Amino acid sequence: MRIHIFTLFPEMFQGPLDHSILGRAAAGGLLDLSLHNIRDHADGPHRSVDDYPYGGGPGMVMKPEPLFAAVESVLGSTSPGFPVVLLTPQGRQFTQAEAQRLATEPTVALICGHYQGVDERIRRHLATEELSIGDYVLTGGELAAMVVVDAVARLLPGVLGSAEAAAADSYATGLLQHPHYTRPAQFRGWSVPEILLSGNHEQIARWRREQSLRHTRERRPDLLQSAPLSEEERRLLNTPDQLTRDPSSTD
Ligand code: ADE
Numbered sequence: 010m011r012i013h014i015f016t017l018f019p020e021m022f023q024g025p026l027d028h029s030i031l032g033r034a035a036a037g038g039l040l041d042l043s044l045h046n047i048r049d050h051a052d053g054p055h056r057s058v059d060d061y062p063y064g065g066g067p068g069m070v071m072k073p074e075p076l077f078a079a080v081e082s083v084l085g086s087t088s089p090g091f092p093v094v095l096l097t098p099q100g101r102q103f104t105q106a107e108a109q110r111l112a113t114e115p116t117v118a119l120i121c122g123h124y125q126g127v128d129e130r131i132r133r134h135l136a137t138e139e140l141s142i143g144d145y146v147l148t149g150g151e152l153a154a155m156v157v158v159d160a161v162a163r164l165l166p167g168v169l170g171s172a173e174a175a176a177a178d179s180y181a182t183g184l185l186q187h188p189h190y191t192r193p194a195q196f197r198g199w200s201v202p203e204i205l206l207s208g209n210h211e212q213i214a215r216w217r218r219e220q221s222l223r224h225t226r227e228r229r230p231d232l233l234q235s236a237p238l239s240e241e242e243r244r245l246l247n248t249p250d251q252l253t254r255d256p257s258s259t260d
Pocket of ligand 1: 098143
């Protein structure tokens, strides 16, 4: 997959995306990240990329010309036929479902907004969609773009070590994850639940599913509305003491 990132601060991406799983994905040719500095496409002696807002008010606004020029010079046109995503707190909420959708695209462009905002013509005539990574305001779209790249890239075939790892994720199943344990079986007096040491795969799978249901009911009950659950699971959820408790849990 190819991801074009249009930003005023390409250096910010060096580091976070070069290491670990994403670094390997790039080295293995599964992910091709192209960084484009918007300022390279700005004219005038100062190569300015922002200006005062018409109508007055605080802050600066990102000018349309450099960004249109950057996108046109890299993508050939301003409607290249793939998602051109503006990262902005005004966007639709970025979710696992959005990550899955973007991961099916061969090419995606991400535009990192800055300053008080971007000129409305960028939003209307350059971006094909707007995404927000959460209900808070960052200093720019760069960290949001990194979040999107990370969440999308790990869904690409071959990027994670095992295909099941992504399928069992929180949110991919519609529920929060069950607890995980590794060695040692005893640590500072806290023990691993007996069932996980039993070798009984069927019971372990049932226990894990129950833990997922319990965690989700306690922490994110909103997810239960749309989670694909069996009749039996819905019944268990509605009867408070039916789900086994993780004995090590403090919930
Ligand atoms: N730019 C600033 N804040 C943002 C957010 N929450 N999501 C996406 N882009 C942003």
